[in-house]
Amino acid sequence: MVETISIEETTNISPNNPPFTQTHTLPLSHLDIDLNLHVTFRYFRVYAYPSNQIPDPFNLITSALRTALGPYYPLTGTIRPVGGGGYELLCTPNRGIPVVKASMDFSLETLNYLDDPDESLSDQLVPNPDPNEAMEHPMILQITLFKCGGYVLGSAVHNMLCDGMGASEFFTWVAELTRGETRLMVEPVWNRDVLLGPREPTRVEFPFGEFLSLDKEFSPYMQNVGPVVRVCFPMLEKWLDRFKEYLVERSGSKFTTFEALGAFIWQARVKASNIPKDRKVKFAYLMNIRKVTKPALPKGYWGNGCMQMYVQLTAEELLNQPIWKTAMLIKNSKYNATDEYVRSYIDFQKENYDKGITAGQDVSGFTDWRHLGHSKVDFGSGGPVTVFPLSKHFMGSIEPCYFLPYSSHGRNKLNDDDLGFKVLVCMRESARMKFMDQMDKFCKLDFDLS
Structure with a gap:
């Protein structure tokens, strides 16, 4: 029997304090737009702690997301192709990231804390956008609440937007907000076309x-x-x-x-x-x-x-x-x-x-x-x-x-x-x-x- 996860709602989470009011584009580097990275990376984190420590993980995390998406607002953007090849990020005011709320009538212990999960179950824990949706929403999250009070945070992040380290920096900041932090220790840096842009003229020294x-x-x-x-x-x-x-x-x-x-x-x-x-x-x-x-x-x-x-x-x-x-x-x-x-x-x-x-x-x-x-x-x-x-x-x-x-x-x-x-x-x-x-x-x- 395949355990089934119940999807309760999908909420659009946008920044508390919109950091801009005009539609604009942001450049992506040639490392970002590498065709090998033209893929959504999906993974989950399991939190197996009783609900009396975090009464409402969904509200706690989405509240922190609204704050974190101020400095990290590009996560709300849309990846789109540009003329002549390549891609850029289109940023539009009042957009957010979709966050799915789900539940499951099992305890994490009975599922061995998803240490080696059945594929039919694990794939339900993380959004799986089609290619067009993945470009429209480069980050989609899912929070699945379990009967034991534990929960799973599933992440679907387009690899063109950031690598694993970049995504971890963002989630670490969200987590710090939930624990009472009020300011970023290090401001996020974009500047991708400058820091990792091609040289003029180009020069290829390796085969x-x-x-x-x-x-x-x-x-x-x-x-x-x-x-x-x-x-x-x-x-x-x-x-x-x-x-x-x-x-x-x-x-x-x-x-x-x-x-x-x-x-x-x-x-x-x-x-x-x-x-x-x-x-x-x-x-x-x-x-x-x-x-x-x-x-x-x-x-x-x-x-x-x-x-x-x-x-x-x-x-x-x-x-x-x-x-x-x-x-x-x-x-x-x-x-x-x-x-x-x-x-x-x-x-x-x-x-x-x-x-x-x-x-x-x-x-x-x-x-x-x-x-x-x-x-x-x-x-x-x-x-x-x-x-x-x-x-x-x-x-x-x-x-x-x-x-x-x-x-x-x-x-x-x-x-x-x-x-x-x-x-x-x-x-x-x-x-x-x-x-x-x-x-x-x-x-x-x-x-x-x-």
Whole structure:
């Protein structure tokens, strides 16, 4: 039986003190309008605290939103195309963001605090706008109240408007307002066309064309690989420690968890997916460039401040080379992230945007959510016990992978042998069994993927 959420109302939440009276437009940077980011990112936070601590979460949060949307008023805007290619943000007086109020006649405990939720349930917790609605309302929220007094804040945010860090800054400010804060410690900064604009004249110093696709007929999120499913499983520190030792023994180099586990999962997924050997496959991830640019982006900049980085091989090369070599390629790719690399990429976007720049096919996107500070989004009774992404489309990939912290509720029940985190992998359903066989080998400390 599929649990059903009841939708009670949708309210338009606009700023208490309208910050402007005239319709105007705001420019977006070439990092914002990257076609790989032409997608709504969906995720939820679970707050499992009794209602006597927060009697009415919906009114509390929407009241704070009305204040927060003053300095963050672009969230009420509309993304629209501009002549010659690209997009801009249209800001109109008295607009707001839609906030859905919903309820569910279950306790969060009976649902295991949504630590690994059933897909049919989790998709009801977050708005899922169609492409046109997502441009019209780049941010749509849903607050679902549970019988136990806990609640879930579901967020659907268009990635062109801000990245995960930018969205977290906004939600952190909303949460601070609910706890009694009255002024922003750091004012939000727009200035996107100036801070991350192309140079005059443009100058491209890196061979982006070697790993990016120029095909205006291709849309990364319209690829058809059959049904895509979410697979969530624990990753224990003891397994990772042994795998890293294995890599050191063979390479003489140390690797981070992201580099080591990312390499294994990438190889395992490509192997399980039966991708033709001569096909190019990509490992994609985001690198924060806020302190890389010269000058560094100012505090308060909440636009897209990350660059997509890539490792590219043929499927045959990936499957035949030692796993430590793959981890080394991921490790070394980070050193490309320089100010010149960022500026060249922006210039490349300027020169080629109308040709349709994407990462192409067979992209495996990886992102690490373990240290993003989600616990700081505290509306007065503690941070979220679970944070869970729903998006199967991210970074030009239809098969993203997320490293996630355990829910705080689940973590409290763990013994030392179970310490680690969760891995959430989106993959074509046809590859699921073979992929999990490979991960089972990893758990048994068998790291040979041949």
